[in-house]
Amino acid sequence: MEGLTVRVARRFAETMLYWKGHLQAKEIRRFLGVSERTARTMISLWRDQGILPPYRNYSQRRLVPSEDFDPGPQVTDPTITYSLLLVAEAVPGNPFSSLGLPGGGHDLSMTARIPSGPRREIVAACLERAPLSLIYAAKSGIEEFVFSPSALVRSRGRFHLRGFRADGRDALRRPLEDRYVDIVPARAIEASRETTAIFVGLDGDEDWHTIEQSRFRLSPELSDEERLCYEHEYGVADTGFLFVEQRRALMNYVRQELLERQCWRRDGTSVPIWCDWV
Numbered sequence: 001m002e003g004l005t006v007r008v009a010r011r012f013a014e015t016m017l018y019w020k021g022h023l024q025a026k027e028i029r030r031f032l033g034v035s036e037r038t039a040r041t042m043i044s045l046w047r048d049q050g051i052l053p054p055y056r057n058y059s060q061r062r063l064v065p066s067e068d069f070d071p072g073p074q075v076t077d078p079t080i081t082y083s084l085l086l087v088a089e090a091v092p093g094n095p096f097s098s099l100g101l102p103g104g105g106h107d108l109s110m111t112a113r114i115p116s117g118p119r120r121e122i123v124a125a126c127l128e129r130a131p132l133s134l135i136y137a138a139k140s141g142i143e144e145f146v147f148s149p150s151a152l153v154r155s156r157g158r159f160h161l162r163g164f165r166a167d168g169r170d171a172l173r174r175p176l177e178d179r180y181v182d183i184v185p186a187r188a189i190e191a192s193r194e195t196t197a198i199f200v201g202l203d204g205d206e207d208w209h210t211i212e213q214s215r216f217r218l219s220p221e222l223s224d225e226e227r228l229c230y231e232h233e234y235g236v237a238d239t240g241f242l243f244v245e246q247r248r249a250l251m252n253y254v255r256q257e258l259l260e261r262q263c264w265r266r267d268g269t270s271v272p273i274w275c276d277w278v
Contacts, residue, residue: 006042009028009031009032009042010046011074011075012028012031013028013043013046013063014071014075015071015075015081015084016127017063017064017065017069017071018065018069018071018075018076018120019081019120019123019124019127020123020124020127020128021064021065021120021124022063022064023063024063025039025040025043026039028042028043043063078119078123078185081123082123082152082154082159082185118185118188118189118190118191119185119186119188119191121191121192121193122149122161122185122188122191124193125149125191125193126149126152126161129148129150129199129201130148130193130194130199131146131147131148131166131193131194131197131198131199131200132146132147132148132149132191132192132193132194133145133146133191133192133193133194134146134147134183134188134190134191135188135189135190135191136183136187136188136189137187137188137189138170138187140170140171141170141171141172142170142171142189143168143169143170143171143176144168144169145165145166145167145168145169145176146165146166146167146168146194146197147161147163147164147165147166147181147183148163148164148166148197148199148200148201149161149162149163150162150163150164150201150202151163151202151208153182153250153253155250155253155256155257156253156256156257156260158184158186159184159185159186160182160183160184160185160253161182161183161184161185162180162181162182162202162205162208162249163180163181163183163200163202164178164179164180164181164200164201164202164205165177165178165179165180165181166178166197166200167197180202180204180205180207180208180249182249205249206248207247207248207249208247208248208249209247210247210248211245211246211247211248212245212246212247212248212251213243213244213245214243214244214246214251214254214255214276215241215242215243215244215277216241216242216244216258216259216274216275216276216277217240217241217242217274217275217276217277218230218231218236218240218273218274218275219263219271219272219273219274219275220275221271221272222263222271222273226263226271230263230273241277242258242274244258255276258273258274259272259274259275259276261273261274
């Protein structure tokens with residue numbers, strides 16, 4: 001193997017080492033669809049070239065990053081990593097998909113550059129389906145809780161994680177209800193692996209497994225010409241209504257996405273494109 005395949009495999013290896021903290025030959029084998037012998041040959045070659053660090057020990061048969069391990073921004077940028085998780089065949093799981101990201105596109109989401117320290121622990125927990133102990137900047141104040149991250153969602157330019165919150169306390173040390181919640185990973189102040197808690201998946205999340213439909217109508221503030229544009233843009237020329245089927249847990253994101261969209265006019269003013277149908 002050479003060329004693009006090797007470069008992609010190397011980036012996969014560096015990504016796993018940086019975010020998950022270790023790498024096993026079987027992960028390369030699953031990702032590339034190669035034999036165990038080929039995977040170990042690639043790792044040995046990269047070790048000889050100084051690209052990858054040595055194994056921790058023979059019994060564990062897994063690589064861990066060395067002290068001077070310093071991958072490039074394509075690996076360390078959390079936004080890229082989250083995007084790879086989004087297109088993966090399973091989340092949590094392999095942070096790469098068999099299908100590459102479409103080339104030539106532009107994501108205009110305005111996001112601040114945030115230190116990735118806590119989010120490395122969060123990504124590792126996603127990959128390993130492990131609970132986390134979080135100190136979290138909620139709108140109501142600092143919260144501390146154990147969180148089991150199960151599903152990744154991107155909405156309005158931000159990443160959210162759906163999972164189960166347990167053993168929580170708010171800023172006044174009052175207990176928080178154990179329940180399924182969404183968190184914004186960038187709001188995590190501190191994150192550490194929780195070794196005593198049991199991971200709670202989405203099996204018991206009724207809102208996640210319930211599909212509901214919402215109906216939205218084009219805003220009456222649109223002119224006739226503007227209405228015609230959006231009827232064709234959204235494929236609602238026949239009805240004037242947009243029907244959305246989505247998990248109940250995510251419907252609030254759908255509503256925010258649509259109700260915040262504006263029709264901008266040449267004079268710099270704007271009116272909403274959509275409104276709820278009650």
